[in-house]
Amino acid sequence: MTDISAQTEALGGLLTRDRIVRWAPVLVLVALVLLFPFFEFLADLVEGKEHVYLLDSRFFSIRNGARIGIAATPALMVAVGATFIIIMGSIDLSMEGTISVCAVLFAFAFLGWGGTLASWAWLAIPLALVVGALLGFVNGMIHVRLKIPSFMASLAMGFVGTGLALLLTGGDRLRVEDELFRSLLTVRWLNFPIMCYVALAFLLLAWFIQSHTALGRNFYAVGGGEQLAQSSGLNVARVRIMGFTLAGIFFAVGALLAVGRIGIAETATGNNFMFVSITAVVVGGTALWGGIGGVWNTLVGVLIVNVINNGMVVIGLPPYVQDGVLGTLVILAVALSTNRKSVTFVK
Amino acid sequence: MNLERIKPHFPWMTLLALVCVVGAANPAFFDPLGFLSLVTDVVPLFIMALGMTFAIYIGGIDLSAQQVANMVTVVATVYLSQFGIGVAVICVLAGFLFGAMSGFVTTRLYVPSFVSTLAMGFIALSAAKYLSGQRALSMDVTERNTSFGWMFDSTAGVPHQLAIAIALLAFAWFLQTRTSFGRALKAVGSGELAAVASGLNVDRVKILAFAISGAFAGIAGLVFSVKLSGGDANLANGFLLLAIVAVLVGGTPLTGGVGGVINTAIGTLIVMVIRAAMVYLEISATQQQMVFGVVLIIAIALTIDCSKLSGVVK
Amino acid sequence: MYALNKVDKHFPGVHALKAVDFQVGRGEIVGLVGENGAGKSTLMKIIYGAYQPDGGSITIDGTTMRFQNPRQAMNHGIGMVFQEQSLITNLTVMENIFLGYEQQFVKFGIVDWRAMAKAARHQLTKVKLDVDPAAVTSQLSFAQRQLVELAKVLTLEERIDGDLVILLDEPTSVLAKEEVELLFQLVRDLAKRASFIFVSHRIDEVLELSDRIYVMKDGAVVDVVTRDEADVDDIQHKMVGREIDKEYYREQKQAPYAADAPLIRFDNVSVDNRYRDISFDLHRGEVLCLVGTEGSGREAILRTIFGLETPTSGAVTIKGEQVTRFTAMAGVARGVGYVPRERKVEGIVNGMNVFENMTLSQLNKYSDLGVLRVGDEKEMAKDWVDRLAIKTPDIRKDCGGLSGGNQQKVVLAKWRSGGSDIILLDHPTRGLDIGAKEDVYEMVREMNDAGVGIVLVADTLEEAIGLSHTIIVIKDGEFQKRFDGTPGAKPSLYDLVHHMI
Incomplete structure (x- = not known):
């Protein structure tokens, strides 16, 4: 007699393709972390300076780690929001607009209601989150109800958002100088500023949503087989709209952290977030066609992107190389993660 | 009369209606000289939209157009003194090459075009920053005038810039309607599987479509650079949205296969009239982006061919 | 209950x-x-x-x-x-x-x-x-x-x-x-x-x-x-169980094929996970029918001949030359024409008109240096619209608006006007009404008379038996039996079913 129950693929076999694909982002991250100190080591070697690998590294230090952390946290929140969307097999390109609007509205409310967290101005924080949710909701509605592919719907919404932010500020910068709010950056526990811990908390929340809520699991169902999910009775349209709304909230968190980091809210607050966050998500191993990956992948992806950015500065490469490197990285990550047999054609 | 029948006529009817409304509100709009300068202003945008049409016509998108144009403004400015008018060749080639790379990444590496072109755009941005040293560069005025001064003249009342645009439109129209490449484009946009089953080299057609989009973006960057007499890695920012809007309101839907370069000419004129109207209504430049974002959403919703989306919209 | x-x-x-x-x-x-x-x-x-x-x-x-x-x-x-x-x-x-x-x-x-x-x-x-x-x-x-x-x-x-x-x-x-x-x-x-x-x-x-x-x-x-x-x-x-109507399948028009040099020779060809060790010859004027259940590998064989699948082992020889590059383009160049089952998706381009569809596989022939000779295209299309009695008001009519039978005729005209002499028919009569089916059968005989070799995956077993000179039964990707289909000596439905399942 055959025992069907025993047919489950043995999880053994150290180097299965799946396993390599799954762990590749982590390996890349580790390799990068070891690589940049090596360049420093080489540079000092050439100059004849004494240098103990890793120990004398400027890159591989807690100080620099905190620097990477500060640079990475807003992008991490944005990328986490985008992760939910990409798991569903859609994409969200609206983040730059959403972030700018949230940041600017937050700043207006914050300054208008007292200008310090110790007053009613703290209400500006929930307000920003609500605004993010609202923009995401509209984005999702346009995508689902008007049947517009998400990349286009969200791109257009992004333009609308940036335009709205510009309209609100008229091009001015708003300074948020409340010490209590800025303590996100200025107060440090164990060498890392509070904003890193805030981001960590939201990352855990995202993980909880992803793995312990019906909504989170439904994202995977939609990404893994939209039509099957629909025919099983899942309200796919609702899941999609909720996904975009949720992403909007995370974009708003990213906006708050970005304002906390530089103390300024303006139309340009959202700049560059789109490409960096999408890059981080796909480089982290969340597949563009949906169903695979998650927020931990995104954490790895965000770290990869920021380690590259930081490392290149440390070893003295000009900053403009970064865009090109990230562009190449995205193409590689998507190309490597695509199972060519399952794709008929791509447009 | 049903919606499907009148759909193809939407764009020019919209244009006509807009022209009438704006003209009625502001008769100065019909002043020939003013109108001509409006049209001339929109030439670089039109050229970029013309190229974008090819990418959208096959059902893809080219999000790198703006960055390629940015890069070309830098290339043009940096190499003008060295090559004179020959710099034009370099500009077009650079755009073509970037477009071809996007096409290659899309067809051979199976990366959807909205990601591949986004990524290629950032590579172009990197190149632009490298070449410009992250500064705003300006052309030497005498050199510019020797090589490209003719662009600002006009013959029989037609500004040469406009003549360039018309010539490119004619060329693109010829390509689309009279060549085997154009026919293959239509087949790929309307029914890719049938095109494959007819033995067409679909990959080559797609790569070429993206390459043409890139080349036109290059020409747009060059014209823009000469107009502003300089180059900068951010010079053409703001063009992408308008170029996509121009293609879509012209009646080439995101799903491809329908519409074409003439539609884009109409679409660009619509964008132009809306812009003129906003100036007249004193809506500032800062608010225009929002308006165009909304116009874009409406245009996509009206033009998209739901039957081609096979039920699942991602 | x-x-x-x-x-x-x-x-x-x-x-x-x-x-x-x-x-x-x-x-x-x-x-x-x-x-x-x-x-x-x-x-x-x-x-x-x-x-x-x-x-x-x-x-x-x-x-x-x-x-x-x-x-x-x-x-x-x-x-x-x-x-x-x-x-x-x-x-x-x-x-x-x-x-x-x-x-x-x-x-x-x-x-x-x-x-x-x-x-x-x-x-x-x-x-x-x-x-x-x-x-x-x-x-x-x-x-x-x-x-x-x-x-x-x-x-x-x-x-x-x-x-x-x-x-x-x-x-x-x-x-x-x-x-x-x-x-x-x-x-x-x-x-x-x-x-x-x-x-x-x-x-x-x-x-x-x-x-x-x-x-x-x-x-x-x-x-x-x-x-x-x-x-x-x-x-x-x-x-x-039903009687085969010989008239219906134009059996009286079935002529013996030329048994000389084969158009296609399959020599122990396999494609992983599709079919294994398939061998056969196709001659000029022959209808070779692949019979089997859904998923038995029939379609994959057709797609291999056209160039859409690459064999993992074995040799495919077309017109005396062994095939090394398996692409649809090369297949078309060798004179292979493919009439796919999904007519509306793979057969015609919905949104292109009659003459544009007909010349799609032979754009080079109708262009000089890439510039189309639209006049020649139209002339050819008019000619074939008459020859195949395609019912369309105009050769500028969108193919998506034609009836199924006429769409199928456009697809056939595409290949025959291009001179293809190996035609692959995948369920050519699927979804057609009886009159349109008979038109297709008529065309199959005409093509045979013109020396075209046809590989057929039929919609029904009767159709397979009625039309073919040779029948090959395939089950789960493996060759089962070869039947001769000369009129008068055709196998019965039961013979085939017996080997199919």
Whole structure:
């Protein structure tokens, strides 16, 4: 007699393709972390300076780690929001607009209601989150109800958002100088500023949503087989709209952290977030066609992107190389993660 | 009369209606000289939209157009003194090459075009920053005038810039309607599987479509650079949205296969009239982006061919 | 208990179900057999609620039902185990089992995994499958997934009051022999809790499992037999039994082919996971028909000849030259024309007009340095519209708006005007009305007379027998038997069916 129950693929076999694909982002991250100190080591070697690998590294230090952390946290929140969307097999390109609007509205409310967290101005924080949710909701509605592919719907919404932010500020910068709010950056526990811990908390929340809520699991169902999910009775349209709304909230968190980091809210607050966050998500191993990956992948992806950015500065490469490197990285990550047999054609 | 029948006529009817409304509100709009300068202003945008049409016509998108144009403004400015008018060749080639790379990444590496072109755009941005040293560069005025001064003249009342645009439109129209490449484009946009089953080299057609989009973006960057007499890695920012809007309101839907370069000419004129109207209504430049974002959403919703989306919209 | 009474279903041009009566008793296992196109799948879709009947009624315990969608049918105890795997592979086993019904385990939006796992384990014991409910479905074997699907359907037991009817659509197609045994044992055990409708083209299996068997042909039930009185040969005859009309298939026009140098030679060609060690020759003026069930590898062979699939071993020789580059482009250059089954998707380009479609495969021939000679295109198109009597008001008419038969003629004109002398026909008459079918048959003979070699995958067995000079039967990707189809000595339907299944 055959025992069907025993047919489950043995999880053994150290180097299965799946396993390599799954762990590749982590390996890349580790390799990068070891690589940049090596360049420093080489540079000092050439100059004849004494240098103990890793120990004398400027890159591989807690100080620099905190620097990477500060640079990475807003992008991490944005990328986490985008992760939910990409798991569903859609994409969200609206983040730059959403972030700018949230940041600017937050700043207006914050300054208008007292200008310090110790007053009613703290209400500006929930307000920003609500605004993010609202923009995401509209984005999702346009995508689902008007049947517009998400990349286009969200791109257009992004333009609308940036335009709205510009309209609100008229091009001015708003300074948020409340010490209590800025303590996100200025107060440090164990060498890392509070904003890193805030981001960590939201990352855990995202993980909880992803793995312990019906909504989170439904994202995977939609990404893994939209039509099957629909025919099983899942309200796919609702899941999609909720996904975009949720992403909007995370974009708003990213906006708050970005304002906390530089103390300024303006139309340009959202700049560059789109490409960096999408890059981080796909480089982290969340597949563009949906169903695979998650927020931990995104954490790895965000770290990869920021380690590259930081490392290149440390070893003295000009900053403009970064865009090109990230562009190449995205193409590689998507190309490597695509199972060519399952794709008929791509447009 | 049903919606499907009148759909193809939407764009020019919209244009006509807009022209009438704006003209009625502001008769100065019909002043020939003013109108001509409006049209001339929109030439670089039109050229970029013309190229974008090819990418959208096959059902893809080219999000790198703006960055390629940015890069070309830098290339043009940096190499003008060295090559004179020959710099034009370099500009077009650079755009073509970037477009071809996007096409290659899309067809051979199976990366959807909205990601591949986004990524290629950032590579172009990197190149632009490298070449410009992250500064705003300006052309030497005498050199510019020797090589490209003719662009600002006009013959029989037609500004040469406009003549360039018309010539490119004619060329693109010829390509689309009279060549085997154009026919293959239509087949790929309307029914890719049938095109494959007819033995067409679909990959080559797609790569070429993206390459043409890139080349036109290059020409747009060059014209823009000469107009502003300089180059900068951010010079053409703001063009992408308008170029996509121009293609879509012209009646080439995101799903491809329908519409074409003439539609884009109409679409660009619509964008132009809306812009003129906003100036007249004193809506500032800062608010225009929002308006165009909304116009874009409406245009996509009206033009998209739901039957081609096979039920699942991602 | 469950009954269909005089159920009718029409599709444009097809009477798919003709007054079908169908009953399932409590705890009964009912078999349903029939050829492809006999109406089995339409009947199933009506049962599980995907289609609504045009006439007749559905009753459960005497109460008339009308299901608007599968979910409504499910809520009345009717479940479906699909032939294609309908599990979402990136989800866990338990998530798949309760997909769409997770609400019972959710409190304040949070999923109680432990409760779900417990409930899932309960369902899995019903099908005697001992896998971790939290395992990701993609790690499971096909046999296991099949059982998970069954477990998913069995959740109905807890969810609804009343009897269950479970449809099994070709459940054995992905299973090994021992696994089939296990499945059957399981179904017999489960028959205490639910009735089953078992659909398969493997008659022996249906006989083994079912209490009663419905035999369908041409949209009607032609016989109902109990297990005791059932006989394989008898059922096979009833499934296919009809007289072949020689006139209809233009048999009198079938001329012997030229047995000299072959156009195509397949020498032990294999494509992994599709077919193995297939050899045959195709000559000028010959119709070679590949016969087999759905998924037996017939289409893959056609696609190999055209260049859309690359063989993993063996040699393909076309017109004396061994093929090394397998691309559609090279295939077209060699004179191969492909008439695909999905006419509207792969055959014609919807949105292009008649002449544009006709020249699509030969743009180089109608252009100089890439510039089209539209005048020549139109002239050619007009010529072929006349020759094939294509009914179109104008050669500028969008092909998507033509009737199916005329679309098929446009596709054929595309290849013949380009001089293709090897034509691959994949279900060329699918969905056509009788007149249009006859036109296609006529064209097949004309092409033969013009020295064209044809490889055919026919829509029905009668068509295969009527049209072909040579028939090759394939089963599960392997060669079974070659039949000679000379008029007067043609094999019978029964001969073919016998080797197919």
